[in-house]
Amino acid sequence: MSVRTDFATVEVPNDSHVQKNENNMEREKKRLLHYLRQERKRGGDEEFGRRIKTIQKLSQFSHGQSNPTYKLLVEMTDGTLKSYVLRKKPGGKILSSAHAVEREFQVQLALKRKHPNFPVPRMILLCEDSSILGTPFYIMDFVQGTIYLQPKLPVITREERKTRIYENMAKTLGALHSFDIRELGLTSFGNISSGSYSRRTLKRWFGQYEKSITNKLVETPEKEVVMKLVAWLDANCPKDGEEVSDRIIHGDYRLDNLIYDERSDDVLAVLDWELSTVGCPHADVAYNCLPYYLPPGLEFYPSFGDSNQVPAGVPTEKQYCNIWSQNARLPNICGSSKWKFYVALSMFRGMAILAGVRARAVAGNASSRNARQAGSLVEVFAKRAYVVVVQGGASKVPRQEIKGGYEPSEKCMMLLERLRAFMSEHVYDAEEVFERHATTNERWSVHPLMEELKKKAKAKGLWNLWLPLDSAALIKITNARGNDEALYKGPGLTNLEYAHLAREMGKVPWASEIFNCSAPDTGNMEVLLRYGTKEQQERWLLPLLMGDIRSCFAMTEPAVASSDATNIESSIVKSTNGTQYVVNGRKWWTSGACDPRCAIAIFMGKTKTTGPQHEQQSMVLVPMLNNHKVKVVRPLLVFGYDDAPHGHAEVIFDHVVVDVKESLLAREGAGFAIAQGRLGPGRLHHCMRLVGMAERSLDVTYARVKSRVAFGKPLSENSNVLNVLGNCRVEVDGARLLTLYAAHVLDQLGIKDSRARSAVAACKISAPNVACSVIDRCIQLFGGEGVSQDSPLARLYAGARTLRIADGPDEVHLETVAKIDLRRSKL
Ligand SMILES: Cc1cc2nc3c(=O)[nH]c(=O)nc-3n(C[C@H](O)[C@H](O)[C@H](O)COP(=O)(O)OP(=O)(O)OC[C@H]3O[C@@H](n4cnc5c(N)ncnc54)[C@H](O)[C@@H]3O)c2cc1C
Secondary structure (H helix, E strand, O other), rough: OOOOOOOOOOOOOOOHHEOHHHHHHHHHHHHHHHHHHOOOOOOOOOOOOEEEEEEEEEEEEEOOOOEEEEEEEEEEEEEEOOOOEEOOOOOOOHHHHHHHHHHHHHHHHHHHHHHOOOOOOOEEEEEHHHHOOOOOHHHHHHHHEEEOOOOOOOOOOOOOHHHHHHHHHHHHHHHHHHOOHHHHHOOOOOOOOOOOOOHHHHHHHHHHHHOOOOOOOOOOHHHHHHHHHHHHHHHOOOOOOOOOOEEEOOOOOOOEEEEEEEOOOOOOEEOOOOOOOEHHHHHHHHHHHHHHHOOOOOOOOOOOOOOOHOOOOOOHHHHHHHHHHHOOOOOOOOOOHHHHHHHHHHHHHHHHHHHHHHHHHHHHOOOOOOOHHOOOHHHHHHHHHHHHHHHHHOOOOOHHHHHOOOOOOHHHHHHHHHHHHHHHHHHHHHHHHHHHHHOOOOOOOOHHHHHHHHHHHHHHHOOOOOOOOHOOOOOOOOOOOOOOHHHHOOOOOOOHHHHHHHHHOOOOHHHHOOOOHHHHHHHEEEEEEHHHHHHHHHHHHHHHHOOOOOEEEOOOOOOOOOOOOHHOEEEEOOOOOOOOOEEEEEEEEEOOOOOEEEEEEEEEEEOOOOHHHHOEEEEEEEEOOOOEEEEEEEEEOOOOOOOOOOOOOEEOOOEEEEEEEHHHHHOOOOOOHHHHHHHHHHHHHHHHHHHHHHHHHHHHHHHHHHHHEEEOHHHHHHHHHHHHHHHHHHHHHHHHHHHHHHHHHHHHHOOOOOHHHHHHHHHHHHHHHHHHHHHHHHHHHHHHHHHHOOOOOHHHHHHHOOOOOOOHHHHHHHHHHHHHHHHOOOO
């Protein structure tokens, strides 16, 4: 949900989230009440004070960099409760002309009077007497609505709504810029006589910046680049008369300063008029367009991150400026060299504002505890303005500049947020339930909670997330049940998109099953998609995609070194009439074979004992339920864990008879090729989960070392502990990026391309090794609890360690990487 907490009017799901200091405000409440009752305020609502009976609450909104803002809940004389907003100047020493609440009041009052439909809150009263609350303040109406914090609007799913939200933002700003300052009575609101708006702005904000760095305690790593930027802005500044400069401008017009009606998407109120003045509307709209330019990850100035990735529904910068231009009845200069100047000026101004926040934080009188953090962005802004806009000479951020990694797409981000919420709400809490179940005699049955969670995941659209679009297109089933089609096809993510989600699921060992994303089912479904006939798909794939049954993959044999699939010796012998196969063999490590829902096995064996080695094996489908010819001998233990009810079984296939047409996958002799292809994406899925496993281990360890005290201080205060954790982070991030890279290459080139095979093999080596080593170090930091059932680490370690062997041992993958490189080096 979108919430903006530093101004009056947000949709506040939980008041405690946004308000503070309520208990300390008794004195202020008394003084304020006395003042309101005594005085008839000029401007605003003159009768306001007379209608108030008591002040019930005065509580500060917890965020906000500029003017402290409070929610004021009053009981009126007629017994009704009403909410208002009180906004005041911060205390302490502040830069001159900053935080002018008087101006905020004046401009909003004028706008509401002359243009009642323009969305600003109704002004109630202004108090310039600092003796009441320490600094001047004003009171305005509380407007109920929604504030969207993120320009990408991740909480809005419908594209047309995104379009409307942006159109309404542009129209509102356009309307503001179309107003006549004389009609508003605001001709003296800005200092029009002293040169062009841009020159004035440059001078003013450079002055503010210089003042903000006078305190010796303020560090100024940005200073050199600021000086270069100022020189460029000075040289490119429009001359007097070269720019429109007689309009009311808001000065900080951003999505998160607007309150929207969630049903109509109309703008209900424009907030934070602190920087409003008479000036150049082009500069104002350029500032409004900063999300198209700024890098991702700036908490105080969220952006699109990459101008090429403006989400569907959100207009491009040019389209946005067109809407503004039509409403402002001013030319659209977006893309021109003048535009570049205004964008640079906006960033410069943003930098100077942040520098002011930084200065106040250092002086200890910032109005928010986040002020120090905001100050650290000064350098980011200055460099961005100089490098991207000035030096780069482009009006857009170059793609490679801000493509920080393989970050989630818009679609993926939505699912990721949903998945995280689901994990927090249902999965982490259920861990204990499943762990307990795994120690009872009932452990080889499926706990009912698992099926319940699967239903919930389906309802949330968190189902078959692993299934890429191109694989889903191979579904040959035509008579799928009713509305299930969307479910069994999943959301159609790329491997790269899925990587982000699998990482999240990996944090809990059995979580993937809830979303129908677990091994070996995903690999088996992939095989059925690629090599199954329509009948095979109908019988086995559909129920697998629905999560109604489970499956196993029976390749590895105790008798032979199975990392080399050509060693597999089990037999698949055709009957003399050619319609049936007789299947024989002893398999082990057949994961999932113990699961009571396991209905089908993909069995690998030899259909030929002569000819080329890679052509001797085939794969056939063997039904498992009530099949007396298939004997599960025992579940194998992994460091003592039996992974019930899934299990890793030793299984004997004893003269199992299957129909050739019903059971053969692809063709006789294709077994080796299928085994290779099956494990491309499957291996990646493991790697993605392994990164999640390592991250989860770190998360629980962070909490542990902060709270565990040994030899008089928390463990986290030992430098060797920091060393361990720092190294872990470096390694996990390396493995994560390698995995994302492999997913990306796989998406681009397909598993047949040697570059994709090499990338997948590389991360198949890196991810389990990193996860093992990180979890091992976390266990060490945990002490005894780390190896016990009371922390998730022991199970996570066991799981990660097996993945250095399962799906092919490290050595085999290392060989793959090296051989591909050597082959390439001959070219
Ligand atoms: C928990 C778990 C789940 C599993 N699930 C399944 C499953 O569902 N279905 C299934 O069919 N199998 C499964 N396996 C089996 C797994 O795929 C095999 O164990 C793996 O392929 C290695 O085969 P192997 O055990 O026969 O080892 P071997 O082939 O005997 O190899 C032993 C060791 O020899 C070394 N080695 C092998 N080849 C080379 C080489 N080229 N160069 C240098 N050294 C080499 C490596 O150190 C290797 O670890 C699972 C295994 C585990 C542990």
